[in-house]
Amino acid sequence: MKNKILIICLFLACFSCKKEKQDNGKLNVVTTTTMITDLVKNIGGDQINIQGLMGSGVDPHLYKASEGDVSKLVNADIIFYNGLHLEGKLVEVFEKMGSLTKTPIALADELDKSTLIGSDYFASNYDPHVWFNIDYFKQFTKKVSQVLSEKDPENSIYFIENEKLYLAKLDSLQNTIKNTIETLPQEKRILVTAHDAFNYFGKNYDFEVVGLQGLSTATEAGVQDVQKLAAFIIDKKVKAIFVESSVPKRTIEALQAAVKSKGHDVSIGGTLYSDALGNAGTIEGTFIGMFEYNVNTIVNALK
Template sequence: MTTTGMVTDLVRQIAGEHAEIVGLMGEGIDPHLYRPTTQDSARLMQADFVLYSGLKLEGQMGAALELARKQGRQIVAVTDGLPPDEIRYPSGAVGHPDPHVWHDPVLWGECARRVAMALGEYDPANATDYSRRAAEVHAECTRFHEHAAQVLGAIPEQQRHLVTAHDAFEYFARRYGLTVHSVQGITTESEPGLQDTNALVDFLVDQKIPALFVETTVNPDHLKAVIEGAAARDWEVSIGGTLYSDAMGAPGTREGTYLGMLDHNVVTIARELGSTWEGPLSFFDVAEDSKMETENHTTAAPKLE
């Protein structure tokens, strides 16, 4: 059993046919606020193995996970084992780590190795398969990162400000040289205060920031107050697009996969912040172009002299 969509996607890629994966949280579910139902708790008790994101992301599930652990279930956080110096501890959230690690594909690739190790210890007969698949996931995350670094690196310096509903993108921003400004902190469990809203309005007006981004799992009303506050000071701020922060898109869509979700965010941010990258913005367009070039090269008829 898995918790968030990002963890479910990761575990499915690594476990493959060796396990039946059941994810608790679907499209648009905020893991900060998710409370397990009675049925969820029963399913946790029946699961052989439970993998969750960790770093207090699933804050409302702590008691249920601990009870399952005491009952002999294998409970593993996919973020366990990441280098301590890679984990963010925001100054405004004492003792509370920033759990949004998946927005950094380099770190998420490392989480793949943690999943393979945990599954291999539980199921040694298939450990080689788990390790091989984790290496493939890690390599794909690395390729995605290299592409994203090119696309986002071409955003002009004065436009490298990412304004969002809550502080979910610091790992992403750290990896790609952006600065995040948000109306809420790293968790959505508390409502933003008037002081937070006014501070963000001041920043938008003073720096002439033209756009902000809504998130699929966060109430957009919080940002409406910011937009209205800026308008009252004669500065127009628009919605630059919707980002996937704490949940993936609908199953069966590209955004319903981890890399598809991240790719959507990269393309949306690059377009709105004015990236000057001249190649394809989407990682998948690059991959498709590369595939077509390979096929054309392979099928090209030999030249007769």
């Protein structure tokens, strides 16, 4: 019901003469997740006005648009979002905006679907956590640069230069994390987290990934899920399991308790950033910093 009210507000706002958009000659860009916000900031720099809908620790699977969000979306020149139904509760809003001459851009539409990991949890039929494949994030980068350049050709050289710089940083990140992961023996590469956000990471770096809640945090783990995973941890002699910043800690604590009840021990290896970056102004508040932090946390805990 709430979503329908917001969509009505969207229609009314589109035909209202009131405008809240910043009129300083720069593109007004709205983004959804913190990963996409950070990416667009790197490419757009000081030549765009940017507003991110989601903040640190916000779960995009459960995020609902507010009336304030509708105002931001209506007054945007460009809207970038992940797609693949990651922002599940925003999809209807985006679809309606598409019919109102605004076309929000799903960056995941750039990806070759045949290379994606399948999932029955999402209407897209794909695992949407694609940013954990850095090659995919490079494709996002190129698309953002292309769209900004098309919308603001006068600053296209600026955007393209920023694209080149950021792609070089992503190349460096790939080399760094590859070297770090190679210090962890193959038999110890078992990653147990609150939900299955790390499948693309696991596929790229030869980790067996197991999430307590499955791919979407919209479904909660039951007692049988906890007991089954506890048995797996004991059988595989997993040394550490991990909390996620955007998922309640109690799910992993329940798993740890289940392992201990069977006479075994497993530590909580730290908090990983999965569906959202860390706080703004911190290393983990950037995509590159988050990725490096996650890898260091995983490797140090599992060694």
